[in-house]
Amino acid sequence: MFKYKKIFIILFSLVSIFIMISSVSSANYYVNEDTSHKNITDWIKNNAKTGDNLIFNTSSYNLTDRLNITKSINIKSNKNTQINFIQQDEMYCMFYVTAKNVVFSGLTINHNGNGNTQEYSSGEWGTTINGFHMNIKNTVINTNLIYGASISFRKGSIVNCTINSKSQGIQVSYWKGNIINSRINANEGITNRIALFHNVDYWYGDMANTTIVSGNNGVELTVWKGKIINSTIRTNGSKAVGINIQYGEGRIHGSKIISVDGYAVKISDAVKITNSSLSSRKGLSKSVRYLPDLKVSKAFISGRTCYITISNIGFSTSKPTRIGLKIGKVLIKAHVKSIKPFIPQEHSPDSWTKHTTKVKITLPKKYTSGKYLKTVKVDYYNKIKETNKKNNILKFR
Numbered sequence: 405m406f407k408y409k410k411i412f413i414i415l416f417s418l419v420s421i422f423i424m425i426s427s428v429s430s431a432n433y434y435v436n437e438d439t440s441h442k443n444i445t446d447w448i449k450n451n452a453k454t455g456d457n458l459i460f461n462t463s464s465y466n467l468t469d470r471l472n473i474t475k476s477i478n479i480k481s482n483k484n485t486q487i488n489f490i491q492q493d494e495m496y497c498m499f500y501v502t503a504k505n506v507v508f509s510g511l512t513i514n515h516n517g518n519g520n521t522q523e524y525s526s527g528e529w530g531t532t533i534n535g536f537h538m539n540i541k542n543t544v545i546n547t548n549l550i551y552g553a554s555i556s557f558r559k560g561s562i563v564n565c566t567i568n569s570k571s572q573g574i575q576v577s578y579w580k581g582n583i584i585n586s587r588i589n590a591n592e593g594i595t596n597r598i599a600l601f602h603n604v605d606y607w608y609g610d611m612a613n614t615t616i617v618s619g620n621n622g623v624e625l626t627v628w629k630g631k632i633i634n635s636t637i638r639t640n641g642s643k644a645v646g647i648n649i650q651y652g653e654g655r656i657h658g659s660k661i662i663s664v665d666g667y668a669v670k671i672s673d674a675v676k677i678t679n680s681s682l683s684s685r686k687g688l689s690k691s692v693r694y695l696p697d698l699k700v701s702k703a704f705i706s707g708r709t710c711y712i713t714i715s716n717i718g719f720s721t722s723k724p725t726r727i728g729l730k731i732g733k734v735l736i737k738a739h740v741k742s743i744k745p746f747i748p749q750e751h752s753p754d755s756w757t758k759h760t761t762k763v764k765i766t767l768p769k770k771y772t773s774g775k776y777l778k779t780v781k782v783d784y785y786n787k788i789k790e791t792n793k794k795n796n797i798l799k800f801r
Contacts, residue, residue: 430478434461441469452477460485460511473501473535480509488514489532501535501557508533512544515554531556531575539581540565547571554590561609562586573616576607576625583611593618593637596625611635621645622661627747628652628675638662645670646682650694650719651747656680667692672720672745673789694719696745697791698782700798701760708772710765714782716743717759718791727763728784731771737784738763774801 433447435458444458452458452475460481466488473479479499489498498515499508515532530552532545540555541563547554553575554567561581566589567573573590574583588594593616596605606627614635616622621644622637628649636659637646645668646661652672659680661668668682673693682690697718704711710729716722722743729736746759780798783790790796 431456432459433457434459435465437462437465439465441467441471444471448473448475448477454505460487464488466490467498470497471499473499473506474503476503476505478507478509479511480507481511484510484512486512486514489516497531497534499533499535501533501538504537506535506538508538508540509542513546515545515547515549533557535560539563545569553595557581573618576605578605579607580609582609582630583614585612586614588614588616588618590616590618591641592620592624593622593639594624595621618644621648623647623649625649626651628654630654632656632659634658636660636662638664639666640664642666647671649675651745653721670694674720693789695789695791696720696722696743697795698722698725698743698788699795700780700782703778703780703798703800705767705772705778708767708769710767710778712763712765712780713760714740714743714763715760716745718745720745722790723788725782725788726784728781729765730779730781731767731776734768734771736765736767738765740782777801 431451431453433452433456435444448458454476455478456475457478457480461483462485463483464486468490498513513532515530530549532547532554533540534556536557537559538557539560542565544566545554545568547569549571551571553572554569555562555573556575558578559580562583563585565586567587569590571590572592572595573588574594576594576596594607605625607625608629610631610633612633612635616635616637618639619641620639622639624645629652631654639646639662643666644663645666646663647656647669649671652675654675656675656677657679661680662683663685665685667688668684668690669677670692671694673695677691684690695718696716699715699717700712701715702713712727712729714727724742725740727738727740729738740763741761743761744759778800782796786793
């Protein structure tokens with residue numbers, strides 16, 4: 405337990421350092437009730453520099469149009485300003501972030517869904533904060549939209565935040581970042597779903613001391629690497645899954661995963677679950693594992709060497725095993741290292757695309773001729789749980 409507390413302290417410290425972008429020479433621009441949208445955009449365009457502060461200096465502020473954040477600035481309030489979006493046209497998002505290292509802090513952001521969009525019917529679609537590289541801390545986000553998400557981004561962390569969304573809390577494509585000390589209340593928690601298309605979707609990051617309550621799947625991703633520590637995920641929807649991750653590596657520790665009407669977890673077999681409580685609908689398994697699937701995809705002899713190619717076409721990294729090559733009555737065994745799964749390219753970061761390994765076996769000279777039937781069997785002792793055991797054998801001459 406001490407080990408994981410230490411990990412959490414280190415993680416929290418690193419994230420805190422990462423998201424605190426400040427300088428003694430930073431300039432401040434204060435937003436009051438009578439500050440117009442044009443005033444803000446002119447300051448960002450003409451005066452703002454990296455590390456400057458856009459400070460909301462009033463208890464509430466009505467944002468009349470999308471705010472494009474094109475500079476690496478801090479957007480914050482010392483008065484917990486309620487920012488209300490009252491745009492009437494094309495209200496796709498409130499904040500559109502194209503700069504790096506943008507920080508939101510100390511705000512309550514309300515995406516009310518009162519406007520119209522050209523793509524969908526009135527007040528249905530939008531993203532409250534949409535960007536590539538940003539950090540959000542000590543902020544409340546209320547997204548009152550039927551479709552869309554509170555946050556959509558690729559890099560950055562969420563610390564001490566509350567997200568309330570009628571649809572998706574966090575929408576993921578490529579995401580490297582963490583969630584710490586936060587709460588997400590949403591119809592869909594963390595999801596890989598992207599409007600109108602579904603390209604790549606992975607999350608490399610950790611979750612600590614966080615609660616997710618979702619009407620659909622809580623955490624739904626294709627690829628994940630990280631840790632979930634001391635967190636609670638509860639799904640209330642029909643057949644909703646607490647955590648659904650096909651390809652994953654990492655650990656879930658000290659957490660509660662509860663599904664009222666579905667599986668607690670459907671997860672890669674490479675993810676370890678320790679000291680955690682899982683609860684599924686009565687009659688369902690608490691944990692469903694996406695398994696590896698080893699396949700002998702190719703074997704041939706050149707000279708006295710037999711070259712064997714083994715693929716993992718399953719969902720998780722396989723453990724090291726033994727391969728057996730039988731020629732006549734002779735059996736030759738060799739070691740096979742662990743193999744990462746094949747992930748379709750549209751879902752795969754480069755580091756995950758390798759999914760084959762090659763084994764070389766030197767043959768006794770008399771058995772190199774083609775008259776002998778050769779049989780290759782991977783996982784010779786059948787110690788690996790697999791999706792399919794029927795493709796472990798290949799016969800050739």
